[in-house]
Amino acid sequence: MTTRQIDSGMVAYQILNEEGTLVSNMPDLGPAPQEMLLKLYRAMQLGRTFSHKIIALQRQGRATTFGSLVGQEATAVGLAAPLRQEDWLATSYREIASHIWKGIPLPTLIYGFRGFTAAYPPECHTLPIQIVIGTQMLHAVGLAMAAKLSGDPVVAVGVCGDGATSEGDFNEALNFAGVYQAPAVFVVQNNGWAISVPRKKQSAAPSLALRGPGFGIPSVLVDGNDVLAVFEVMKQAVEKARAGDGPTLIETLTYRIGAHTTADDPRRYRDEAEVEAWKAKDPIARLRRFLLAEGMLTEEQDRELVAAVEEEINQAANEALALPPNAPDAFFDWTAATLTPRLQAQRRDAQQYAQE
Amino acid sequence: MTTRQIDSGMVAYQILNEEGTLVSNMPDLGPAPQEMLLKLYRAMQLGRTFSHKIIALQRQGRATTFGSLVGQEATAVGLAAPLRQEDWLATSYREIASHIWKGIPLPTLIYGFRGFTAAYPPECHTLPIQIVIGTQMLHAVGLAMAAKLSGDPVVAVGVCGDGATSEGDFNEALNFAGVYQAPAVFVVQNNGWAISVPRKKQSAAPSLALRGPGFGIPSVLVDGNDVLAVFEVMKQAVEKARAGDGPTLIETLTYRIGAHTTADDPRRYRDEAEVEAWKAKDPIARLRRFLLAEGMLTEEQDRELVAAVEEEINQAANEALALPPNAPDAFFDWTAATLTPRLQAQRRDAQQYAQE
Amino acid sequence: MQMTMIEALNNALALILERDQRVVLLGQDIGANGGVFRVTERLQERFGEQRVFDTPLAESAIIGSSVGMAVYGMRPVAEIQFAGFLYVGMNQLVTQAARMRFRSGGVFTCPLVVRAPYGGGVRTPELHSDSLEGLFLQTPGLKVVIPSNPYDAKGLLVSAVDDPDPVVFLENIKLYRSFRQETPEDYYTVPLGKANVVQAGEDVSLFAYGAMVPVALDAARQIQQETGATVEVIDLRTIWPLDEEAIVSSVSKTGRAVVVHEAPRAGGVGAEIVSILNEQCLYSLLKPVERVTGYDTPFPVPGQEDYYLPNARKVRDAIRRVLEP
Amino acid sequence: MQMTMIEALNNALALILERDQRVVLLGQDIGANGGVFRVTERLQERFGEQRVFDTPLAESAIIGSSVGMAVYGMRPVAEIQFAGFLYVGMNQLVTQAARMRFRSGGVFTCPLVVRAPYGGGVRTPELHSDSLEGLFLQTPGLKVVIPSNPYDAKGLLVSAVDDPDPVVFLENIKLYRSFRQETPEDYYTVPLGKANVVQAGEDVSLFAYGAMVPVALDAARQIQQETGATVEVIDLRTIWPLDEEAIVSSVSKTGRAVVVHEAPRAGGVGAEIVSILNEQCLYSLLKPVERVTGYDTPFPVPGQEDYYLPNARKVRDAIRRVLEP
Amino acid sequence: ATQSSSVSAKTVLAAPAVRKRAFELHIDLAQVPSSQPNGRITMPDLEAYLQR
Numbered sequence A, B: 001m002t003t004r005q006i007d008s009g010m011v012a013y014q015i016l017n018e019e020g021t022l023v024s025n026m027p028d029l030g031p032a033p034q035e036m037l038l039k040l041y042r043a044m045q046l047g048r049t050f051s052h053k054i055i056a057l058q059r060q061g062r063a064t065t066f067g068s069l070v071g072q073e074a075t076a077v078g079l080a081a082p083l084r085q086e087d088w089l090a091t092s093y094r095e096i097a098s099h100i101w102k103g104i105p106l107p108t109l110i111y112g113f114r115g116f117t118a119a120y121p122p123e124c125h126t127l128p129i130q131i132v133i134g135t136q137m138l139h140a141v142g143l144a145m146a147a148k149l150s151g152d153p154v155v156a157v158g159v160c161g162d163g164a165t166s167e168g169d170f171n172e173a174l175n176f177a178g179v180y181q182a183p184a185v186f187v188v189q190n191n192g193w194a195i196s197v198p199r200k201k202q203s204a205a206p207s208l209a210l211r212g213p214g215f216g217i218p219s220v221l222v223d224g225n226d227v228l229a230v231f232e233v234m235k236q237a238v239e240k241a242r243a244g245d246g247p248t249l250i251e252t253l254t255y256r257i258g259a260h261t262t263a264d265d266p267r268r269y270r271d272e273a274e275v276e277a278w279k280a281k282d283p284i285a286r287l288r289r290f291l292l293a294e295g296m297l298t299e300e301q302d303r304e305l306v307a308a309v310e311e312e313i314n315q316a317a318n319e320a321l322a323l324p325p326n327a328p329d330a331f332f333d334w335t336a337a338t339l340t341p342r343l344q345a346q347r348r349d350a351q352q353y354a355q356e
Numbered sequence C, D: 001m002q003m004t005m006i007e008a009l010n011n012a013l014a015l016i017l018e019r020d021q022r023v024v025l026l027g028q029d030i031g032a033n034g035g036v037f038r039v040t041e042r043l044q045e046r047f048g049e050q051r052v053f054d055t056p057l058a059e060s061a062i063i064g065s066s067v068g069m070a071v072y073g074m075r076p077v078a079e080i081q082f083a084g085f086l087y088v089g090m091n092q093l094v095t096q097a098a099r100m101r102f103r104s105g106g107v108f109t110c111p112l113v114v115r116a117p118y119g120g121g122v123r124t125p126e127l128h129s130d131s132l133e134g135l136f137l138q139t140p141g142l143k144v145v146i147p148s149n150p151y152d153a154k155g156l157l158v159s160a161v162d163d164p165d166p167v168v169f170l171e172n173i174k175l176y177r178s179f180r181q182e183t184p185e186d187y188y189t190v191p192l193g194k195a196n197v198v199q200a201g202e203d204v205s206l207f208a209y210g211a212m213v214p215v216a217l218d219a220a221r222q223i224q225q226e227t228g229a230t231v232e233v234i235d236l237r238t239i240w241p242l243d244e245e246a247i248v249s250s251v252s253k254t255g256r257a258v259v260v261h262e263a264p265r266a267g268g269v270g271a272e273i274v275s276i277l278n279e280q281c282l283y284s285l286l287k288p289v290e291r292v293t294g295y296d297t298p299f300p301v302p303g304q305e306d307y308y309l310p311n312a313r314k315v316r317d318a319i320r321r322v323l324e325p
Numbered sequence E: 001a002t003q004s005s006s007v008s009a010k011t012v013l014a015a016p017a018v019r020k021r022a023f024e025l026h027i028d029l030a031q032v033p034s035s036q037p038n039g040r041i042t043m044p045d046l047e048a049y050l051q052r
């Protein structure tokens, strides 16, 4: 497969169908394909369990607002898996599974959702999750431009949701990347909804991948619940970018099974039937079926894996919950490299009231 | 012709070719086609003469910065001619010929270029020229949405340059119009340059009209130096919008023969040969040839027409130059409907210093 | 009827939609979802999708298209989901909405209301708590309104929609449901540009708005208990234009003043109030005016916001300092 | 060498490009065209299109991509063609560039310089003259620098590029070519955050920056001639953070102060200076501090700007009022 | 005001309201004893001086 311009029929590219049957060639998964398949599977399980855990913590008042990851694990994992450590990742809040793959420690991530500032290891080349919808796409472009200007074989990936495509910044990002032929890959996680706004009310375009050609950028529409298809399309786009052949736009068709965030009640605006229909396309179940059918995983091993993943998340949560909060005045240090006398005085004021 | 999706060969739609020969069917110019042709011709001459006049005034220190209209008269006139008075027009600074057609009095326009605030007759439904590139496209969308919501058979037209298509607002405007199926028509005057940045460095897209499909908006590429083609394409788009069939994006291929503005020196960045090549495609010469060949205009009549146009512009300029400046404190009145005591005091201060 | 601020705002919007056919409501998730805080709850159901509609996720387009609608003759009331995202639409707000009258020489106007929730203390993600009102002092042509209670919220919103010029209407998230107040269901207005003396006092003037009004009242109570001094608490209600008369007349009497706001200190509303006092009643001042505000840092993450925000203790201490001879 | 401010800035950029391979220049028309004011004249020719390049017409993208480049380790110097268009990129500037260090807990930084011309008196179209510096007092994380002369312009720009955090560098159009000044061709810096006492004096402190510095000096000269009073003229140079020590120490001595800026009055730099004086040397103040500023209206069209801008007469009259007993 | 009184006024620390009161009462603030560590004249200081 070469990265393909989306066709007018707009059939999403698929490798593993809803039943877990291969419908295209298996992608090149490197020297140890089976291990890689299990790694992808485990990463998806990790993402889902992480999501459940934070939502549980949130209900207990021990975590802040959190957006469910459930249903979108194939996209989040599939987009991260083909990246090298030195490749950059700039995402929104719904790609925690990508951050996990990229190496951000679980306790760091959980600490962030406790409502603290979490310092990512800089060598993971992953920007903090972005709240201002769409803005990170321009950061990805800048990172990619810098890599190209520096002659580094480094790619930058920008990830956003379907709603983000309506923002000026998303479109400006495509245009800049096209003009500079920046080694950037843009992934739109089209999960059907932007809070309560359905995809079809977000844009009159039949596909968001259609945005690419208007900026001279090749585009691909891919089944976002098929981790192999996302992996393959992403790998090709990343290799293309790394080879100096410019940016790609990828739309992944997936679905937000959960609420938008812990603050949201989707029953107000969407039909349960739609959710049920999408549950049948579950990305994890799909790969599990394949692995079981191929004999790469037994039911027994699967149970063990799920238990191990839960254990890992619980342990990470305990670790994160045991971490001390940010110092009360820490935010002063992050405002500027050096503090003016005025900010020093304000910091003393904050310290004093924090002690009382 | 139905408004056509641009094809991949991207041949601009043309009716009157560079030699002034009809290459497609003559559009429906209404009950008096010959008069309409002459009216279009005269309007283009008026635009060009207006441009020359303001640049001359600017050189004499009697006008402020001005962007040449020369070479783009077919687009500016062709886009305005199919509009009704109640249709709205939101343009940048390079569409003065459109404003003239829409009924803004010449002295009002010239007064504006003296550096004063010029009040357009409100019934002309024409917004003041826009300086912040791209922003007016969203105003056109809002006007169109309002027309639709009000059930009025009114269309709103947004016009911008090729450079403007890189701004977030341009793209957000297309998206909004698509979503609401607003009765809007977007015209991109692609004059090859955004100050010193050539079109090909503005976007990697082979055509800016390609932007449309990414927002679900049908698009047309038209020869912007062919007033008949622009008229025809525009007429269809306006009728389609008025009929409730949604927005259209039109890219007009034209060329900025003059400097960007009176403050610009294009010799720094562009080749004279390119300018010469485009002069051969001059929109006014083209229609003149046709009119002469068809016997609708004699050389004699043409000279008279040009002289009359010059006379009209000179008289308007004299009138505009004789108008009193805005009152020194007029800008206070335009800040808010009612002035607070603070603004009243500031206004007295301004008045006092203006008198000294 | 006893209403929360959410209910009062919802009631006001329903009333406005009913009274004035030119009014339309637009914004992200304001339709079926009723807005992320439910301010527009059931309004789409009741008034239809022509009057109350969801928009794509684009703040510049929400404000920019509202400018067009306002020029056409409608009265758009646009919701920006959180005030922090006003930055995304800042250009349309400041150079377009605020200047339509100006740029057209008075020919076109822009009677637009931009509503947005803001304010700290509710453990929201970044940019959800930022206070932007101070910014708008430097952007002429806009009015800025911040109510502190349900009654005012309704009356001020009605006035904002009736205003012939653009109004930024900021709603403090913490106040949304924190208490109920008797609020008439019928039409009434609270005038823009007029501050409200919430509590009269003789010894010190305390200026606040939004969620800082209850904080100010709390501090004032403590001071009175502890020192017997009486504090005049003034709810600014309209941030721009400020009610200079109310500000100056109070301090002319008390000679002492404290200003409280959540926004950063530098160049904020507090700075302008200090400047007004400097210009109009400096000779009444017995002590430096105190500013109890957010620090000059970005608004921090949930786990740190309590260390950032003004609170009754900080205000009380400031009043005490101001009350010293 | 005698240089105009344009030449000094061009010289600074060439020096910076030469010294630091991480530096890139980007912006609209800065390449072959050398920038609409020629600040980047010949730099693309000399340093190549990898170091100095034109961008598409998109301010948000210019700033947003610069954020990415800065995080990567480059030192982008982005030109916004006129400061008024910063509104278009305001979100990337305020919520992203200014907060990269903050959001990442200090892991990533954003050493970015955003240059933009601004200022009135040159008969430009709308939004070309607007002064936005006052806005940035309410947007923590940014430094704001405004030079008043070629020597400072060069030294401050070098410092801005060396700074580890984002700096907004505003260049007054009227000063661009209005005079030449001896300016070394070699490397030197003028520190950020330090005001400059342009002229010492005993009777009144006069604060200004950018094109208001010559206006202030003119007024100071008139005052001295007419009354014999000596005026201490202080060029702020860095608008944020303000050099509070310099401000306070001058007024502690003179007891009288006037602040001048082109930006609107409300919540502007003048307001913050008044507030600093209120807080730190109210007991030295003999008269209300005067603010001579743009009015609280949008910047008007060319034909009216003379009625809007501060000038030496207005400043002189303010000084006179302040000098009264 | 005479040159000397304005010079002394400048060296004295006092709130603007205190200065105004002193001005109205023709009192040279330099003569008023201060209760404050930095020598600032407060309103009570001024009143005490009047009662002397």
Ligand SMILES: Cc1ncc(C[n+]2csc(CCOP(=O)(O)OP(=O)(O)O)c2C)c(N)n1
Residues within 6 Å of the ligand: A067, A094, A131, A132, A133, A160, A161, A162, A163, A164, A165, A189, A191, A193, A194, A195, A256, A260, C028, C057, C059, C081, C082, C085, C088
């Ligand atoms: C600029 C901006 N506007 C509004 C919001 C509020 N908001 C948070 S998430 C969201 C919907 C995002 O939808 P989408 O891009 O599809 O991402 P998803 O949540 O579906 O992953 C909105 C409107 C925001 N965070 N930023």
Ligand SMILES: Cc1ncc(C[n+]2csc(CCOP(=O)(O)OP(=O)(O)O)c2C)c(N)n1
Residues within 6 Å of the ligand: B067, B094, B131, B132, B133, B160, B161, B162, B163, B164, B165, B189, B191, B193, B194, B195, B256, B260, D028, D057, D059, D081, D082, D085, D088
């Ligand atoms: C938002 C914004 N950025 C920059 C400018 C400065 N500027 C004025 S005209 C122009 C080029 C516009 O090019 P284009 O859109 O192609 O229109 P044209 O001048 O060719 O008609 C630029 C960059 C501006 N006016 N507004």
Ligand SMILES: [Mg+2]
Residues within 6 Å of the ligand: A161, A162, A163, A189, A190, A191, A192, A193, A194, A195
């Ligand atoms: Mg979505």
Ligand SMILES: [Mg+2]
Residues within 6 Å of the ligand: A168, A169, B168, B169, C060, C088, D060, D088
């Ligand atoms: Mg934008």
Ligand SMILES: [Mg+2]
Residues within 6 Å of the ligand: B161, B162, B163, B189, B190, B191, B192, B193, B194, B195
């Ligand atoms: Mg152009």
